[in-house]
Amino acid sequence: LAKTTQPISMDSYEGQEVNITCSHNNIATNDYITWYQQFPSQGPRFIIQGYKTKVTNEVASLFIPADRKSSTLSLPRVSLSDTAVYYCLVLYGQNFVFGPGTRLSVLP
Amino acid sequence: DTGVSQNPRHKITKRGQNVTFRCDPISEHNRLYWYRQTLGQGPEFLTYFQNEAQLEKSRLLSDRFSAERPKGSFSTLEIQRTEQGDSAMYLCASIETGGTGELFFGEGSRLTVL
Numbered sequence: 001l002a003k004t005t006q007p008i009s010m011d012s013y014e015g016q017e018v019n020i021t022c023s024h025n026n027i028a029t030n031d032y033i034t035w036y037q038q039f040p041s042q043g044p045r046f047i048i049q050g051y052k053t054k055v056t057n058e059v060a061s062l063f064i065p066a067d068r069k070s071s072t073l074s075l076p077r078v079s080l081s082d083t084a085v086y087y088c089l090v091l092y093g094q095n096f097v098f099g100p101g102t103r104l105s106v107l108p
Numbered sequence: 109d110t111g112v113s114q115n116p117r118h119k120i121t122k123r124g125q126n127v128t129f130r131c132d133p134i135s136e137h138n139r140l141y142w143y144r145q146t147l148g149q150g151p152e153f154l155t156y157f158q159n160e161a162q163l164e165k166s167r168l169l170s171d172r173f174s175a176e177r178p179k180g181s182f183s184t185l186e187i188q189r190t191e192q193g194d195s196a197m198y199l200c201a202s203i204e205t206g207g208t209g210e211l212f213f214g215e216g217s218r219l220t221v222l
Contacts, residue, residue, distance in 0.1 A: 032209055034209060034210075036211075041197075041215075041216070041218075042215060042216070043112075043199050043201070043213025043214055043215055043216055044151065044199075044211070044213050045213070046210040046211060046212075049209050049210065085150075087150055091209055095153060095156070095164065096141065096153065096201075096211055097153055098143075098150035098151045098152070098153070099150055100148075100149060100150050101150050
């Protein structure tokens with residue numbers, strides 16, 4: 001199974017841009033990269049998915065370099081409500097395998 | 109459709125009892141996943157179904173754990189002879205095969221074994 005590595009925690013202040021990088025050195029050719037957000041006592045929620053280069057939606061951007069061995073989730077102008085755990089997943093076949101995630105704390 | 113529904117949301121039981129959790133996926137989603145999540149950890153994959161077929165169950169934690177999806181719609185996860193180490197949040201998710209790859213999760217069922 002493709003394994004992902006991301007920082008355990010990050011702190012930021014309101015209004016700042018936050019970038020969370022995930023390493024997936026042994027990603028396979030057909031694997032997609034997906035990011036989820038989870039608040040306490042809730043199920044994870046899909047943020048964004050990409051295969052290569054850059055993907056942007058209304059809440060985030062995802063940057064994937066040409067070698068695809070890493071990816072960076074970018075959250076523009078975070079607010080207190082963005083405090084959550086963020087998971088990077090590599091879709092391996094039919095399995096969605098979560099790592100421990102990055103705990104983002106947004107401070108006032 | 110209101111999304112993935114899980115019941116019960118909370119279950120407190122005594123060690124040695126059996127418990128069953130139910131998951132109702134989004135109606136057009138034919139793939140269903142079960143995960144377990146303990147405090148401070150990411151969701152841990154347990155098993156998944158494609159319609160009524162259970163395609164991966166090797167990661168079920170022990171033979172006390174079993175899951176079914178008899179008609180390819182709702183699914184149940186049963187834990188027999190519960191142990192204190194089974195205390196966790198049990199999450200269900202569904203996805204449409206060939207869709208965008210977005211897993212839709214329920215709110216989870218929290219199990220406390222006394």
